[in-house]
Amino acid sequence: MSKMVHEFNDIIRKLRKDLFGKGPEKIHTVFVENMAVSTLYGNLTPTEQFISRTEDGKEMVHSARTKMIQDVYAEGTPEGMEELVGATLLHLFSDIKVEENMAISVFVFDKNIIDS
Template sequence: MSKQIHEFNDIIRKLRKNLFGKGPERIHTVFINDMAVTTLHGNLSPSEEFIARTPQGREMVHAARTRMIQSVYAEAAPCGMEELVGAKFVHLFSDIKVEDDIAVSVFLFDRPIDQQPEEGVKADGAR
């Protein structure tokens, strides 16, 4: 895993831990063109797991988590995210499958973030 992706995952983990009281146990992120696609495992707190034992509880946890995370990202990108990827954050698409405790977030940026300069080569192509 690249250092940049590791740092991106840390930003997401810290934000979710602060927001929900528990961060994901495992995060996997890939950069594709102007998107960061992140899969998060082990998201639910013990209280959420208890509430999610019934269909109504699962719906409540799903609605609360998706609406809450989307409202946070609608206000502003997490501190350091845009600087890390070198692009402006545009939108977040996010969902969680409560039964399997897995979430997916797709972060959309205003330009490609997957093109890093080769080691030893400056961004303008000079060595």
């Protein structure tokens, strides 16, 4: 794994740990042109896992997780992310599959990312 990918994953992990009290156990990120595509595994806290045992609970966890991430990135890009990739974050698309405890985030930047 390149140093840039490792540092990018650390930024994501720290933000989510600070926000939810638990960061993902594993993150796999690839840079494709002007995007960073991150797959995150092992996201849910024990409380969220308990809540998501029912359909209503799954929906509540999905909605809360998705909305919170979107709101955080709307307020500002995490410290160091844009400097690391040398581009400005334009959009974040994010979703979580509660049953699989897996999330995906697609970060769209204003120019191609060069992973050196």
